[in-house]
Amino acid sequence: MRDQALLKVENLKVYYPVKKKSITSVRQYVRAADGVSFEVYEGEVFGLVGESGCGKSTTGKAIVRLIKPTEGNILFEGKDIFHKSDKKAYRDFNKQIQLIFQDPYSSLDPQFTVGRIIAEPLVVNGMTDAGQRKERVLELMKEVGLRPDHYDKYPHEFSGGQRQRIGVARSLALNPRLLVCDEPVSALDVSIQAQILNLMKELQLAHQLTYIFISHNLSVVKHICDRIAVMYLGHIVEIAGKEELFSHPSHPYTKALLEAIPIPDPDAACMQETLEGDVPSPINPPEGCCFHTRCRYACDECKKKVPELHEVAPGHFSACHLHQNQNKNGGNHGNQTNRSGK
């Protein structure tokens, strides 16, 4: 259908060791990502959604090589990003994938001026001519909506939205192809959030960028993403195109997530059926389907067997025994109420 995937994540597992309670106890691991696989195509915005602790940020960090996976591969244009021949190969690769951080307050060095912050990636990557560098920085600043007189200011002189613009300019400095955006707007107020989201959309069109957009806010994800993966306890439970996911959510967790969002309309029906309980600890995740402890459709099979992602509609994958069985029996999966139709 489409060309080769720009980025391919295969069975990614990231386990963080937990500090042992005593010398004799068994080493335990937090299974932050536990078998995550997906593909991202050139020019699309791929959303990773889930609640805290679901492994979405861990996955993002592994993609930019900030953490080493315990198992699994990440291929960028078909080449493994963790096994490069030499330093130069890594450096070339680093230019292509950049990260936008969540917190615009802690991700900018308070001792650097804005100009210096944005120039940093250029310095590291060998743009030695200061005049040329400044020119590039000013160009970037203009692009993200910062004024040239901001060049010599320090981060503390800016508001959250402005700082996030600085962060965006810095990530764009090396003309990356893929941007991993880790909750780029969740620290911002709504009116500012809209500005940054619009800016990101404009930049994407202008530079044919590919985004991996990590967020817990489904409304934001729906606004900006083309395809969305829903994560729960280190697993991807559902992947689908935006329209399909919001009109025909298949996995019970996705449905519950959609149901839990308060809609800004007093007459809209939502939050009627809420999930019970808490997310289980990723140290000892439940056997079988990770969601069965909170799922209202859980059956015996769910407690034993881990469901695999399977296609419920073209391009729409869901990891749930319920639908697998329904499909086998010729049942349909489209029996959900359509919330986006209003």
Place this chain on the structure above:
Amino acid sequence: MSEKLLEVRNLRTVFHTEEGEMPAVDGVSFRLDSGEVLAIVGESGCGKSVTSLSILKLIPSPGEIVAGEILYKGEDLLKKNTKEMNQIRGEEISMIFQEPMTSLNPVFPIGHQIMESLIYHGEKDKAKAKARAIEMLRLVGFSTPEKAISYFPSQLSGGMRQRVMIAMALTCEPQILIADEPTTALDVTIQAQILRLLKELKEKTGAAIIMITHDLGIVAQIAHNVMVMYAGEAVEYAPVRELYKNPLHPYTKGLLQSIPKINEDHDTLYNIPGMVPGPKDYPKGCRFCPRCEYAGERCEREKPPYVKRADGHRVRCWLYEGGEANDA
């Protein structure tokens, strides 16, 4: 139902800083009836939290309430001394704070913390207080409250801690519950649980709630009336349906348009240009004027009055001068 419980008149809370007086809340007035859920909405720095803290006189130094009246059942709270206020805090008006992680004391079990306010407010019998704590924990959804009272906050998840906060706030059956962003630190599925719990508890106890939030979705789902704040002032007040169907103030309109909605599609989001001014850069006229697309010359010069229109809708904007409909 509509018995007046609390009335705030022209509240002005300032922070004394080296650069002078910073008005965080500047002439805010509203009333709260028994059984009502009033939402105070606004972006960070608009003074919504300071308003709620002012009601309980919990403004930390260098802040000070310099003017206004806070009438609770006809008595001005601002004239009360600390001892009298302590009788009111927790017993009559209580508060749920935003951060369940930091608002609980880590060195005491949660049962102890719930009992504390009961004992402070005159419960002599410890066994009774304990029974009440267990009852409250059951009410907020703990399955084994007898065990849970001896848990420490560190043993609980964020959602559970917020439930403990709610239990603490409700033990003395207050008339007014102030909830300052009670779900901001929580995940959506947990948020939905907590909001449902608050709704249920309101039905059971009949407490009035002041809900401070920046999330217009939550407001739509829980509030009866809404007050929108901007730069320390109330800019609009209306019943919830009226506000969403017929927002008057350009700021409210902008806010409503700038949230991405799950049930609608937009290519680009509307955004309000610029940013919220800090207290030292408040414009002379209308405070929203520099960001307002309808702003005229008069908006720059003069401060618009807070006019009351038909059906209880109030707005602070020159477009709606005179109180009656003269839409520009």
